[in-house]
Amino acid sequence: MDINKKVIALVSCLGMAPALWAVEKTAQEAAWTWVVNNIVVVIGLGVILFAFYALWNTFEAIIYDKRRQVLAEQGIELKPKEYVQEDSVFKKMYDKAWSLVPIDKEGEIDLGHDYDGIRELDNRLPPWWVYTFYLTIVIGIGYLYVYHYSDIGLSQQEEYSEAMEEAKVQKLKFLFAQSNAVNETNVVALSDEKSLQEAHEIFSMKCASCHGKQGQGLKGLGPNFTDQYWKHGGGVKNIFSTIKYGVPEKGMIAWKSQMQASDMHKLASYILTLEGTNPPNPKEPEGDLWVPENNTDSEAN
Amino acid sequence: MEHNEPILPDQERKGAGQDNSALETFYYDNKIVRDFGIATTVWGIVGMLIGLWAALQLVWPEFNLTQYFSFGRIRPVHTNAVIFAFVGNGIYMGVYYSLQRLLKAPMYSKLLSRIHFWGWQLIIVAAAITLPLGYTSSGEYAELEWPIDIAIAVVWIIFGINMFGTLIKRRENHLYVAIWFYIGTWVTVTVLHVIKNLEIPVSMWNSIPVFAGVQDALIQWWYGHNAVAFFLTTPYLGLMYYFLPKAANRPVYSYKLSIIHFWALIFIYIWAGPHHLLYTSLPDWAQSLGSVFSLMLIAPSWGGMLNGLLTLRGAWDRVRKDPILKFMVVALTAYGMATLEGPLLSIKSINAISHYTDWTVGHVHVGTLGWNGMLTFGILYWLWPRLYATKLHSVKLANTHFWLGTLGTLFYTIPLYWAGWTQSLMWKKFTADGFLAYGNFLETVTQILPMYMVRALGGTIYIVGVLIMAYNLYKTSRAGSLVSEVKAQAPARKAYVSHKGEHWHRWIERRPMQMLVASAVVVLIGGLVEIFPMLVIDNNVPKIASVQPYTPLELEGRDLYIKEGCVGCHSQMVRPFRSETERYGEFSKSGEFIYDRPFLWGSKRTGPDLHRVGGKYQHSWHYYHMENPETMSAGSIMPPYEHMLDNDLNTDYTAAKIKVLQMLNTPYPNGYADRAVADLKNQALKIANELREQGIEQEKLEDKEIVALIAYLQRLGTDIKPKAK
Numbered sequence A: 001m002d003i004n005k006k007v008i009a010l011v012s013c014l015g016m017a018p019a020l021w022a023v024e025k026t027a028q029e030a031a032w033t034w035v036v037n038n039i040v041v042v043i044g045l046g047v048i049l050f051a052f053y054a055l056w057n058t059f060e061a062i063i064y065d066k067r068r069q070v071l072a073e074q075g076i077e078l079k080p081k082e083y084v085q086e087d088s089v090f091k092k093m094y095d096k097a098w099s100l101v102p103i104d105k106e107g108e109i110d111l112g113h114d115y116d117g118i119r120e121l122d123n124r125l126p127p128w129w130v131y132t133f134y135l136t137i138v139i140g141i142g143y144l145y146v147y148h149y150s151d152i153g154l155s156q157q158e159e160y161s162e163a164m165e166e167a168k169v170q171k172l173k174f175l176f177a178q179s180n181a182v183n184e185t186n187v188v189a190l191s192d193e194k195s196l197q198e199a200h201e202i203f204s205m206k207c208a209s210c211h212g213k214q215g216q217g218l219k220g221l222g223p224n225f226t227d228q229y230w231k232h233g234g235g236v237k238n239i240f241s242t243i244k245y246g247v248p249e250k251g252m253i254a255w256k257s258q259m260q261a262s263d264m265h266k267l268a269s270y271i272l273t274l275e276g277t278n279p280p281n282p283k284e285p286e287g288d289l290w291v292p293e294n295n296t297d298s299e300a301n
Numbered sequence B: 001m002e003h004n005e006p007i008l009p010d011q012e013r014k015g016a017g018q019d020n021s022a023l024e025t026f027y028y029d030n031k032i033v034r035d036f037g038i039a040t041t042v043w044g045i046v047g048m049l050i051g052l053w054a055a056l057q058l059v060w061p062e063f064n065l066t067q068y069f070s071f072g073r074i075r076p077v078h079t080n081a082v083i084f085a086f087v088g089n090g091i092y093m094g095v096y097y098s099l100q101r102l103l104k105a106p107m108y109s110k111l112l113s114r115i116h117f118w119g120w121q122l123i124i125v126a127a128a129i130t131l132p133l134g135y136t137s138s139g140e141y142a143e144l145e146w147p148i149d150i151a152i153a154v155v156w157i158i159f160g161i162n163m164f165g166t167l168i169k170r171r172e173n174h175l176y177v178a179i180w181f182y183i184g185t186w187v188t189v190t191v192l193h194v195i196k197n198l199e200i201p202v203s204m205w206n207s208i209p210v211f212a213g214v215q216d217a218l219i220q221w222w223y224g225h226n227a228v229a230f231f232l233t234t235p236y237l238g239l240m241y242y243f244l245p246k247a248a249n250r251p252v253y254s255y256k257l258s259i260i261h262f263w264a265l266i267f268i269y270i271w272a273g274p275h276h277l278l279y280t281s282l283p284d285w286a287q288s289l290g291s292v293f294s295l296m297l298i299a300p301s302w303g304g305m306l307n308g309l310l311t312l313r314g315a316w317d318r319v320r321k322d323p324i325l326k327f328m329v330v331a332l333t334a335y336g337m338a339t340l341e342g343p344l345l346s347i348k349s350i351n352a353i354s355h356y357t358d359w360t361v362g363h364v365h366v367g368t369l370g371w372n373g374m375l376t377f378g379i380l381y382w383l384w385p386r387l388y389a390t391k392l393h394s395v396k397l398a399n400t401h402f403w404l405g406t407l408g409t410l411f412y413t414i415p416l417y418w419a420g421w422t423q424s425l426m427w428k429k430f431t432a433d434g435f436l437a438y439g440n441f442l443e444t445v446t447q448i449l450p451m452y453m454v455r456a457l458g459g460t461i462y463i464v465g466v467l468i469m470a471y472n473l474y475k476t477s478r479a480g481s482l483v484s485e486v487k488a489q490a491p492a493r494k495a496y497v498s499h500k501g502e503h504w505h506r507w508i509e510r511r512p513m514q515m516l517v518a519s520a521v522v523v524l525i526g527g528l529v530e531i532f533p534m535l536v537i538d539n540n541v542p543k544i545a546s547v548q549p550y551t552p553l554e555l556e557g558r559d560l561y562i563k564e565g566c567v568g569c570h571s572q573m574v575r576p577f578r579s580e581t582e583r584y585g586e587f588s589k590s591g592e593f594i595y596d597r598p599f600l601w602g603s604k605r606t607g608p609d610l611h612r613v614g615g616k617y618q619h620s621w622h623y624y625h626m627e628n629p630e631t632m633s634a635g636s637i638m639p640p641y642e643h644m645l646d647n648d649l650n651t652d653y654t655a656a657k658i659k660v661l662q663m664l665n666t667p668y669p670n671g672y673a674d675r676a677v678a679d680l681k682n683q684a685l686k687i688a689n690e691l692r693e694q695g696i697e698q699e700k701l702e703d704k705e706i707v708a709l710i711a712y713l714q715r716l717g718t719d720i721k722p723k724a725k
């Protein structure tokens, strides 16, 4: 690429800047945030692609020499001059990027150093390598500017606040859509196979460590679910409520921030089905005897 | 002359200023090279087998045999063995061979060479004994306790004296690029080792580091990153510069490139450490310096790869046939991959994904298996027939090894990249309604266990290759006999008259001492700029009033946490991401760590973060969990720690620890050391009683280690937690 072409490329890039200002304000802002947020990713990906390309080229450069050498051995000569003439602009750029001295001219750039038989050549630094180096330095300075001397880059605390704000909005939207979902006042036990099976899986994963795999209770940990005694009330409504709000002072987690209402619904229903299953090693009963008949909740059972 | 003729080593151009008159006769010491070669091979096999063991433990916890060989203790044995024993001996092997020849002088002192050899092997043995016993100071790659640290310093300095003595007695006027790398390595490792290991002994096998919290973290990773840079990279580049042109019989591609990439590499490398601490409580400015300088490392690193690969121009036909060159090409390619990947991992948004996952471990092993391993093997295959004046026993076996090595590396690394990405995505995934999609950490672990199995397979393949090499080298040595001394001749070094048009860099190439000083200065700049402000400017670590020193019991619990190597799998650093604060709680603040000596942020999350685990479970949960993790989390791969239920807590050094901490300005009241053990017993009794209330019946519970550990775990991260209602 000669100087003229470089100038043209530069001018056309600059020319695009005003075009950007012509775009509608919000779209412009959105685009700008996106670029800022992802600039590093974009550059990173660019660098990866470039690096693979460069590595590929390194091998190609080596193989190209080899080909010439083999052809030469068979008497076919690839005259460097011919080559240049036939070459595309791309190929010329490529040769320039490497600035390799042909192997047969190597003698001319031998530095005459000899260390235990190791000699050194005076090849130029591959220009593409030099420019990559410059580029990383420029990006480095730009990076420091963006994150420490301008208002563009966010500090990690700011990034965090922004992410939390966004999540809050999303959650509100969702809750709004779900406003008439199950809660402890309207919950009714489920009995379908699928829900109970799902609940069983959640139970094994999240509850069994304290309440036992079969709900038999664990000494020093959670109470038994298979008897008729409940510390915080039996029946689907009370159980739902205990799951949701937990009993933090006794070690029972409040699951409301970690579990969807629908899952707590399934779990409460599942726990009801454990009564009377008589697993081995049950924990002794705790709390009060819960008699469903005396309770409106029994209708739900 | 239209086609290339390889320029042969001894062809013409002896010329310029050298006269061939009075030749001196001297002898190169080959025996020391052979000895280091054997050590490299043997420790390589041992270290990798231990790595394989660790890999198996991560899939089948049954491989955690007794307290001495559980993952937390095995992991540092692996890293120390492969880095300091395998690669370390590899460095010495290559340096002792090449240095003598490049300087046309035998080693300065045979005695020092011997002391160096045996000293280093003893250090390795000491490491192999003390680490399983749990004597560790916990900083990654600097786990060894203070007596061994001192031994390392002594042996390293002996190596330095031997090297500089040889440099002074040299017959060659100029130092070849390989030697620049050796000098840069030597001086930097000295500085790193000393500063990282500033610690005050409490007892023979225990010490407390001088730096705490964020400062300790910065120094750790300034050290840790540069252990990679100046132990796994620069000395190996030096070896590459000698053995590759020798094996290929080709001139080095570009002298200018050597100069630029050497100085740029050592200058920039030292700044990059903070890329291990992105999004942690390290101040933003330090993080940014780490990122930016890592990015700038791409070109200097690639300079080495290019200079190596382009040196093979004109020898490419031989690469196809010669396993030695094949090993070297793959090594350089892996080096190029790792040094490209590294800077990308240093970009904040990418590190947010990779940090704490197997992506890092994958990256590590591209570098170590691909670059260090393959280059070492290439060199060994090249050296052995020369040391034994014979031919390699079997080129075919060497080729087999080459393919096993390459395949093993791929089978090791590819599944880990997959595992890293998978797990990271699972950690960060939210459901539409704002919950963590995988709220149970264990789910994200079981998901990647199949990948761990493939990794173990990859490791096995790689090790089989190494075993084949050991056999091949053994047979080669049996076929010949060791030439322990090689006669050589060269004229004495004459005062050098520099001539016009000479490259300016030739000046320093004639002056090893100036080279030493210059590289020290270049290396110190980055370190000072980052570390100094962190130590002296207070507002880098904003104080938090509610943060208090650990109680004696918590302190002992913390030391158990260190001893067991919990930090190998658990981080204590909640990063400011929604996915982390949701899972673990409030993100970590730098002021919370001011009493943490050493810091325990960790670098890999095989298990969940523990910084906010305090108060999350009941005491009894921890009791059962430590006894056998599977009872509390079915399918957990964490090793059991029943011995903590049986072992009595050692309080012999509690008072001494308090005294040392007071020396380091931890605000315990005056004379507290005398009361410390009594306080400890009180707190232990209280916790033991609480455990009893929760249904645990064990005699003398209050004397056991488990109580101290629980005290520590329950304290973690609670200083700034709003008190429970």
Ligand code: HEM
Binding pocket: B048, B049, B051, B052, B053, B054, B055, B056, B058, B075, B078, B079, B082, B083, B086, B087, B140, B360, B361, B364, B365, B368, B369, B372, B373, B456, B458, B459, B460, B462, B463, B568, B603, B604, B606
């Ligand atoms: C067959 C050979 C090898 C196997 C099977 C192996 C296996 C392992 C395993 C299982 C880990 C722990 C990863 C974790 O905590 O999740 C590890 C870590 C490590 N290995 Fe290897 N390894 C091998 C060879 C090597 C070699 C040759 C080196 C160095 C020259 C090396 C250097 C390291 C380092 C530095 C770490 C720590 C990584 C970190 O902290 O992120 N390994 N290896």
Ligand code: HEM
Binding pocket: B140, B228, B232, B233, B272, B275, B276, B277, B294, B295, B297, B298, B301, B335, B338, B339, B340, B341, B342, B343, B345, B346, B351, B354, B355, B356, B360, B363, B364, B367, B368, B371, B372, B603, B604
């Ligand atoms: C330009 C060169 C390199 C850069 C900038 C670089 C950068 C990085 C980064 C960003 C990490 C991850 C830190 C984290 O998130 O915890 C890392 C880890 C690591 N890298 Fe590199 N890397 C480079 C080359 C290499 C090479 C060539 C090797 C090996 C020969 C290597 C060995 C390691 C090791 C052992 C770790 C694990 C440290 C730990 O967490 O224990 N790196 N590197």
